Amino acid sequence: MGEKDLQDRFQKLPEAVREKADSALADAKIALKLRIAELLADKEEKAKHAVTTAGRIGAKSGEVSELTTILPLKPDGAKQLRKFFKLVGGNLAGAGQVGTLHNMRFVFLENDTKLLFATAFDGEWDPYIDDFATKIPDFMDYLFSNVEGWPGITSPDVKEFIVKHQLPAEAWYVAHPDLTVAEAGRLKRQEAAVQRFLSDLN
Amino acid sequence: MPSPLFRRLRRPPTLDLDDIQATLLRARPEPYFGTHAILEITDAAGGRELLRRLAPRVTSAARWDEPQPSWLALALSYQGLVALGVPQESLASFPANFRAGMAARAERLRDTGVNAPERWEFPFGTPRVHIAVTVYAASEDDWRAEVGAYEKELGEVPGVRLLSHQDFAADGFNVFGYRDGFSQPVIEGSGAEPLPGDGRPIKAGEFVLGYPSETGTPLPVPAPDVLGRNGTYVVFRKYHSHVAAFNKWLHDNASTEAERELLAAKLVGRWRSGAPLALTPERDTPAIGEDPNRINDFDYSADPRGLCTPLGSHIRRMNPRDTKLTVLTDVNIRRIIRRGTSYGTPLPPDRLKDDGTPRGLDFIALGARAIDNVEFLQSEWVGSGNFMGLGKEKDPMISLQDKGAYFTVPGTPPRRVQNIQSFNTLLGGEYFFMPSLSAIRRLSSN
Numbered sequence: 001m002g003e004k005d006l007q008d009r010f011q012k013l014p015e016a017v018r019e020k021a022d023s024a025l026a027d028a029k030i031a032l033k034l035r036i037a038e039l040l041a042d043k044e045e046k047a048k049h050a051v052t053t054a055g056r057i058g059a060k061s062g063e064v065s066e067l068t069t070i071l072p073l074k075p076d077g078a079k080q081l082r083k084f085f086k087l088v089g090g091n092l093a094g095a096g097q098v099g100t101l102h103n104m105r106f107v108f109l110e111n112d113t114k115l116l117f118a119t120a121f122d123g124e125w126d127p128y129i130d131d132f133a134t135k136i137p138d139f140m141d142y143l144f145s146n147v148e149g150w151p152g153i154t155s156p157d158v159k160e161f162i163v164k165h166q167l168p169a170e171a172w173y174v175a176h177p178d179l180t181v182a183e184a185g186r187l188k189r190q191e192a193a194v195q196r197f198l199s200d201l202n
Numbered sequence: 203m204p205s206p207l208f209r210r211l212r213r214p215p216t217l218d219l220d221d222i223q224a225t226l227l228r229a230r231p232e233p234y235f236g237t238h239a240i241l242e243i244t245d246a247a248g249g250r251e252l253l254r255r256l257a258p259r260v261t262s263a264a265r266w267d268e269p270q271p272s273w274l275a276l277a278l279s280y281q282g283l284v285a286l287g288v289p290q291e292s293l294a295s296f297p298a299n300f301r302a303g304m305a306a307r308a309e310r311l312r313d314t315g316v317n318a319p320e321r322w323e324f325p326f327g328t329p330r331v332h333i334a335v336t337v338y339a340a341s342e343d344d345w346r347a348e349v350g351a352y353e354k355e356l357g358e359v360p361g362v363r364l365l366s367h368q369d370f371a372a373d374g375f376n377v378f379g380y381r382d383g384f385s386q387p388v389i390e391g392s393g394a395e396p397l398p399g400d401g402r403p404i405k406a407g408e409f410v411l412g413y414p415s416e417t418g419t420p421l422p423v424p425a426p427d428v429l430g431r432n433g434t435y436v437v438f439r440k441y442h443s444h445v446a447a448f449n450k451w452l453h454d455n456a457s458t459e460a461e462r463e464l465l466a467a468k469l470v471g472r473w474r475s476g477a478p479l480a481l482t483p484e485r486d487t488p489a490i491g492e493d494p495n496r497i498n499d500f501d502y503s504a505d506p507r508g509l510c511t512p513l514g515s516h517i518r519r520m521n522p523r524d525t526k527l528t529v530l531t532d533v534n535i536r537r538i539i540r541r542g543t544s545y546g547t548p549l550p551p552d553r554l555k556d557d558g559t560p561r562g563l564d565f566i567a568l569g570a571r572a573i574d575n576v577e578f579l580q581s582e583w584v585g586s587g588n589f590m591g592l593g594k595e596k597d598p599m600i601s602l603q604d605k606g607a608y609f610t611v612p613g614t615p616p617r618r619v620q621n622i623q624s625f626n627t628l629l630g631g632e633y634f635f636m637p638s639l640s641a642i643r644r645l646s647s648n
Binding site for chain 1: 310416417418419421422527528529530531532534535571574577578581582586588589591593
């Protein structure tokens with residue numbers, strides 16, 4: 001039986017069966033490719049990107065953890081938050097003082113009824129939440145008081161509240177897993193010093 | 203003769219000192235003698251009976267500034283509360299890490315490798331650690347009397363079993379030969395007058411349950427109130443000190459005694475007398491170490507780069523004072539009361555070979571956040587350098603060191619000293635709850 005005959009016979013099968021066969025073949029192709037890529041991958045590189053846990057909840061790669069939450073907003077919550085974000089032109093530069101934040105984003109979902117808050121940060125979930133409660137409580141409460149059920153940053157229930165709304169990532173990749181915000185700052189200072197030295201040298 | 207390091211009670215206290223255990227406020231005498239015992243409750247009624255008998259011996263914090271020949275402290279692990287038959291709704295009101303116990307928190311505490319719970323001494327890491335009894339005394343005779351009294355009760359009560367008994371004694375210097383135990387936070391409402399350099403008094407709720415904390419509100423108190431209020435948490439960690447390895451490392455990396463003492467001071471942040479590098483950068487000045495008004499009278503405002511006191515030195519990590527940290531941190535909620543004790547004899551600096559004698563430190567931290575804080579300290583301030591911009595460098599004195607670890611002595615140029623070892627390794631530990639005196643009575647009458 002030639003390839004042509006096989007094709008003909010395959011075409012005669014019911015559509016549902018054909019679809020099933022196609023998708024199984026496609027899955028097998030991808031799986032094979034991934035498997036080969038895995039075999040060829042640098043073991044050290046792979047170990048560097050290993051995904052571990054950020055402690056209480058969430059994924060961590062090297063030093064960098066992820067946090068994604070979808071929070072229900074109060075009726076005027078989105079309006080209030082938009083006002084604030086507009087005031088600062090969407091620029092949250094002040095967040096730099098936290099010192100562990102790589103990035104964060106605020107996205108309104110489902111007709112302004114929900115807020116997606118996602119961030120990448122250094123270290124584990126727990127360590128610095130308590131510090132926010134005593135160092136920047138007003139700011140935390142100003143932002144999140146627009147969220148339905150927000151217990152307040154100094155409440156003993158605040159961690160449980162965040163965990164309840166957090167959606168842990170199923171996969172997590174960071175380009176430089178060993179580079180904390182503090183380390184990046186140090187490298188930039190070092191680079192500036194090297195450049196200065198080279199300029200002075202010539 | 204009270205130690206010159208004793209604080210004086212200068213203001214009328216506003217805490218329920220009659221109900222709070224003495225250890226929270228009472229400083230170790232100098233010299234000191236004592237015992238740490240770990241007990242297992244095999245029968246709830248027996249456990250309650252022992253508490254009933256020991257309750258009158260547990261000393262309160264009243265008049266904590268007056269010398270006392272000896273005192274007894276008592277604390278319970280979560281498994282101990284379970285073994286006593288404490289009701290479920292009350293058990294559930296304790297924090298999750300306390301309920302899990304120290305061994306279960308090994309990952310968070312960075313207790314891996316030689317420090318891992320699988321390698322701990324018995325009875326640590328087993329669910330049989332229920333009651334911790336500690337006796338502190340100012341003389342050998344008083345110590346024997348106090349221990350004898352407690353042992354008599356223990357011997358008469360069936361249903362409670364002694365698992366470990368460890369004696370300790372020291373003169374205020376640890377087995378490395380450094381003065382210790384003199385830096386403590388000042389608790390608001392305790393009546394203590396801050397000594398120079400102590401910083402502002404810290405809200406009582408950081409150290410005793412049921413009072414406003416630094417956030418303005420009390421931290422969660424276990425239920426019912428009579429059980430939780432005026433209590434606190436205790437973190438107990440028994441370390442073996444590798445003094446010979448420390449001495450050898452100094453000899454390998456410095457050629458004269460003066461150089462060795464300076465290198466050691468760079469690791470610790472203080473000289474042997476307790477005098478800080480910040481006040482006496484070139485050599486030890488024992489007069490400063492002996493003066494409670496001077497020993498802590500410094501900050502790091504003139505030393506942002508750590509040229510005098512390295513950012514990575516032990517004391518600057520454990521209490522960064524006014525150091526600008528790279529991570530937003532409230533140093534005032536990370537303070538702990540330390541009631542650690544040394545065991546075994548010190549090994550002089552010229553001894554480079556281990557003599558096989560057990561010696562070390564029982565690290566004891568107290569506070570309403572003590573468990574959270576020790577977990578925080580272990581992962582952030584001891585086991586990492588990120589908070590000070592030091593990358594992966596760890597605490598040079600108490601951290602577990604990776605192979606090929608180093609310590610950087612800041613300077614122009616900086617000096618990188620290779621092959622720093624784990625100078626203290628963990629033999630075990632547990633999380634305890636130190637109940638108030640009224641809570642002990644309540645627990646004994648369940």
